[in-house]
Amino acid sequence: MARHLITSALPYINGIKHLGNLVGSQLPADLFARYLRARGHEVMFICATDEHGTPAELAAARTGEPVAEYCARMHGVQSELARGFGLSFDHYGRSSSDQNRALTQHFAGRLADNDLIREVSERQVYSIDDGRFLPDRYIEGTCPNCGYDRARGDQCENCTKQLDPTDLIDPRSAISGSTNLEVRETKHLYLRQSTLKGDIATWIDGKNDWPILTTSIAKKWLNDGDGLQDRGITRDLDWGVPVKRGDQDWPGMEGKVFYVWFDAPIEYIGATAEWADSNGGDWESWWRTDKGAGDVTYTQFMGKDNVPFHTLSFPATIIGSDEPWKLVDYIKSFNYLTYDGGQFSTSQGRGVFMDDALEILPADYWRWWLLSHAPESGDSEFTWDNFQQSVNKDLADVLGNFVSRITKFCRSKFGETVPEGGEYGPAETALIGAMTARIRAYEGHMQAMEVRKSAAELRAIWVLGNEYLQNAAPWATFKTEPEKAAMQVRLGLNLIRLYAVLSSPFIPFSAKAMANAMNADDTWPDDVQQALTTLPPGHAFTTPDNLFAKITDDQRAEWEERFNGTRS
Numbered sequence: 001m002a003r004h005l006i007t008s009a010l011p012y013i014n015g016i017k018h019l020g021n022l023v024g025s026q027l028p029a030d031l032f033a034r035y036l037r038a039r040g041h042e043v044m045f046i047c048a049t050d051e052h053g054t055p056a057e058l059a060a061a062r063t064g065e066p067v068a069e070y071c072a073r074m075h076g077v078q079s080e081l082a083r084g085f086g087l088s089f090d091h092y093g094r095s096s097s098d099q100n101r102a103l104t105q106h107f108a109g110r111l112a113d114n115d116l117i118r119e120v121s122e123r124q125v126y127s128i129d130d131g132r133f134l135p136d137r138y139i140e141g142t143c144p145n146c147g148y149d150r151a152r153g154d155q156c157e158n159c160t161k162q163l164d165p166t167d168l169i170d171p172r173s174a175i176s177g178s179t180n181l182e183v184r185e186t187k188h189l190y191l192r193q194s195t196l197k198g199d200i201a202t203w204i205d206g207k208n209d210w211p212i213l214t215t216s217i218a219k220k221w222l223n224d225g226d227g228l229q230d231r232g233i234t235r236d237l238d239w240g241v242p243v244k245r246g247d248q249d250w251p252g253m254e255g256k257v258f259y260v261w262f263d264a265p266i267e268y269i270g271a272t273a274e275w276a277d278s279n280g281g282d283w284e285s286w287w288r289t290d291k292g293a294g295d296v297t298y299t300q301f302m303g304k305d306n307v308p309f310h311t312l313s314f315p316a317t318i319i320g321s322d323e324p325w326k327l328v329d330y331i332k333s334f335n336y337l338t339y340d341g342g343q344f345s346t347s348q349g350r351g352v353f354m355d356d357a358l359e360i361l362p363a364d365y366w367r368w369w370l371l372s373h374a375p376e377s378g379d380s381e382f383t384w385d386n387f388q389q390s391v392n393k394d395l396a397d398v399l400g401n402f403v404s405r406i407t408k409f410c411r412s413k414f415g416e417t418v419p420e421g422g423e424y425g426p427a428e429t430a431l432i433g434a435m436t437a438r439i440r441a442y443e444g445h446m447q448a449m450e451v452r453k454s455a456a457e458l459r460a461i462w463v464l465g466n467e468y469l470q471n472a473a474p475w476a477t478f479k480t481e482p483e484k485a486a487m488q489v490r491l492g493l494n495l496i497r498l499y500a501v502l503s504s505p506f507i508p509f510s511a512k513a514m515a516n517a518m519n520a521d522d523t524w525p526d527d528v529q530q531a532l533t534t535l536p537p538g539h540a541f542t543t544p545d546n547l548f549a550k551i552t553d554d555q556r557a558e559w560e561e562r563f564n565g566t567r568s
């Protein structure tokens with residue numbers, strides 16, 4: 001048994017996540033966590049909402065709630081949806097927690113002690129009417145690059161150019177619209193990442209087994225242009241972790257908070273501390289190599305835009321602290337899922353969002369499609385047509401049909417108990433051989449986090465059973481050799497149990513329904529031949545309702561229409 005720490009990129013708090021967010025981080029992390037648990041490993045699976053930063057404040061301002069209340073409410077909404085999708089977090093925390101606040105201040109203090117923080121005096125736009133600075137998205141104006149008149153202080157959405165608030169032409173406050181602005185001097189803390197460049201480069205260079213997507217992004221930021229740059233880690237905002245040096249005040253930094261990207265990854269640790277505080281566990285044994293985390297394997301999951309922060313900034317914080325914190329061992333990154341010829345977009349409400357998805361179909365339908373089409377080697381596209389085909393073929397025709405045929409046939413001829421009699425012949429021996437080879441391949445892909453290959457292998461395992469059933473044809477055998485038919489059905493019922501165990505990381509709800517129907521445990525099939533005798537003659541089962549309903553053409557057309565615009 002090994003110990004595995006798994007984290008998913010933190011979903012941002014300002015709204016409900018879309019299917020792209022789900023398949024780019026939380027869902028594959030859940031797949032891996034469920035697989036490792038099924039193999040008997042000790043797993044700590046952590047996620048949390050990322051709650052600081054200007055988009056949260058602006059979203060709260062739109063609903064009229066105080067930002068802390070807005071975040072608490074949205075955390076509740078996201079937790080509920082996570083449960084609905086079967087995301088099996090050991091803890092789903094909040095980056096605004098007391099634990100994260102203390103840890104963030106602690107890291108900043110350590111970095112300062114190690115001379116890795118410098119103070120920079122910079123010019124920022126100040127709104128006289130609002131009585132505050134206007135960082136990032138708090139300011140809008142005309143883009144100096146393309147002339148778009150609603151560019152934001154951090155980026156122009158039209159031409160994607162990264163901006164500084166002082167670059168904007170005709171700037172105005174995003175809060176009040178006021179143009180009564182001036183540029184004022186303000187002091188900020190910068191993390192001296194450039195000093196750590198050598199250490200980080202050496203660390204990345206040692207990661208030969210990481211996905212190329214991960215290392216290529218890291219190396220680009222490390223080496224392109226002037227190389228790794230120092231980064232501002234504070235902001236003139238109210239909402240966030242107050243700037244402190246450990247538990248001491250930081251002279252000159254009064255009223256400022258840490259930048260959201262500084263405190264968000266620290267919340268992986270913070271959320272584990274939250275877990276420990278509510279469950280009585282030992283969080284340090286997962287994170288401190290001097291306190292038991294030496295044997296932990298740590299894997300992170302995220303979409304490609306989050307890679308720089310996880311390969312450079314967060315490691316700079318960890319390495320720079322010069323304390324024995326656990327560094328990530330493997331970063332599984334994803335390309336983007338696109339929606340029907342365009343991008344998923346939270347700000348524009350484009351695509352399918354987690355709440356709507358669960359309203360129209362059960363979670364397993366989405367889990368299966370998303371994981372079997374995960375954007376691993378390149379972007380992948382969601383289309384309703386592809387979704388319908390994949391659900392109908394893989395889930396309904398292959399798996400669902402197998403379960404239904406075996407159980408219904410058995411019930412009609414032998415009753416709802418596993419029948420006895422008959423001996424394996426060559427067909428069964430061949431099946432067990434083929435099944436064993438495929439299951440071992442499946443394990444290899446799952447261990448390597450090859451999500452699509454794992455899905456393809458699982459599907460092939462389902463197909464093997466279907467082909468066996470088609471050839472064995474117990475409904476025909478029964479007429480002349482009832483004992484042989486009994487053996488075939490017994491094997492089929494045991495295959496259902498086997499499928500429940502193997503499929504549970506992908507489709508946990510349906511797997512549970514299958515296991516419940518078979519009154520079976522969830523022991524992993526280390527020995528396939530033996531696993532197929534788990535349900536002995538006389539063992540009672542119940543015939544499950546149809547596991548999967550097919551998506552009709554009418555439904556597909558209706559949903560295509562319903563989700564082809566944007567939602568507010």
Ligand SMILES: Nc1ncnc2c1ncn2[C@@H]1O[C@H](COP(=O)(O)OP(=O)(O)OP(=O)(O)O)[C@@H](O)[C@H]1O
Pocket residue numbers: 009010011012013017019020021022023024025301302303304305306334335336337338344345346347375
């Ligand atoms: N279309 C996508 N496909 C795959 N992963 C995505 C996609 N969009 C975002 N992600 C990933 O989803 C995770 C959660 O992201 P987050 O909640 O911060 O939203 P985001 O990146 O701001 O996306 P959006 O701008 O669409 O709201 C991150 O790991 C991010 O990289």
Ligand SMILES: [Zn+2]
Pocket residue numbers: 143144145146147148151156157158159160161
């Ligand atoms: Zn522009």
